[in-house]
Amino acid sequence: MASVQLSELVDFSQKSLLISAVSIAFNPTFWNIIARQEYHNKVLTRLFGGKSQTACYFLAATIFSLGIVRDLLYERALRHQPSHPLLETKEVTYFGFALLALGNLLVVSSTWQLGITGTFLGDYFGILMDDIVTGFPFNVTDAPMYYGSTMSFLGSALVYAKPAGLLVTVFVLFVYLVALRFENPFTAGIYAKRDAERAAVSKSDTKKTR
Template sequence: MASPLTIYSLVDFNQKSLLISALSIAFNPLFWNIVARQEYHNKVLTRIFGGRSQAACYALAITIFSLGLFRDYLYERALRHQPSHPLLETDAATYAGYALLAAGNVLVISSTYRLGITGTFLGDYFGILMDSIVTGFPFSVTDAPMYHGSTMSFLGTALVYGKPAGVLISIWVLTVYTIALTYENPFTAEIYAKRDRERAAGKESKKAR
């Protein structure tokens, strides 16, 4: 294990931009989970948009996407303020970085294509449910392609910039997303389980008539 002195020589923790980047990474999933659950329980956004749940979902999608762009800007700004390392400034590291960026974007873009805007941006919390679970690529590779693809992009950017701090932040990204999934997956599963129970009850009611 590297000594604290070695770690501090690789990452400049005195740079406020590093802390700001880390906080923005943690803020985004916290924000959309809080807002989406408020929507599910209290229909806050739908009421703001005059009962139009799809318009409310699109507004949240634009907000989440914009926050993501701002988060990426803060991350790249933080990397520019960090020391580089010779091992990460090799051609091999750069090529690996671009490969991770390409693969990460493939996961993110293909999952968005599969799910659509409402499926990607928490439409199920608005009552906009998909007919069935998507199991094709990229969901055949990972159950969370958006999160894993984003993490790969963070790490790829770190390698392209040659910054050890970026590798550290990428670990933080993975940690934050893993925690988020422990809250999101069960909640989303229950939304669909409730829908299935209601469908089953409806069929039983029709048979009883």
């Protein structure tokens, strides 16, 4: 059996593939930079006259819109890529649709659990959750939005029967894992600070009642 080169499976000359990859990397980079600027300097809150919730909703709409653009660019890139016979089977197509359904379930259910502000970085605006969400899908994975999105990318690659989509999915997972390494410790620090302040207030109140 003749060996197959990666260049035969993926058409790297298509600019749409590069544009899709740039969009994938740009989105989490953008919202992490903006969110940290908000946390440290209240950039968006000041822009919206001190209304942190309005500013958070604006960022949510921006992130959501960028996600739609990213998905459209990914679909466009797949259409410009060669298909492969091994992926053009009913079984692979059905599995692709199953991944799309499960991925979207993780994304939608996590948004339902967290709400708009909880999903779209409300923590950085000072809009904190009262308690840690432990129900589905957070009892399955601690990052259902990211893993659900990755599953959707993979599902689309299989439905379209495009090897390039498999390569892009690996890149998506890498980008999200890097983002998590920055986001998780920072978010944990926000809540640790909140808990420390609550403990200090509680301790002060206890002293006053003595």
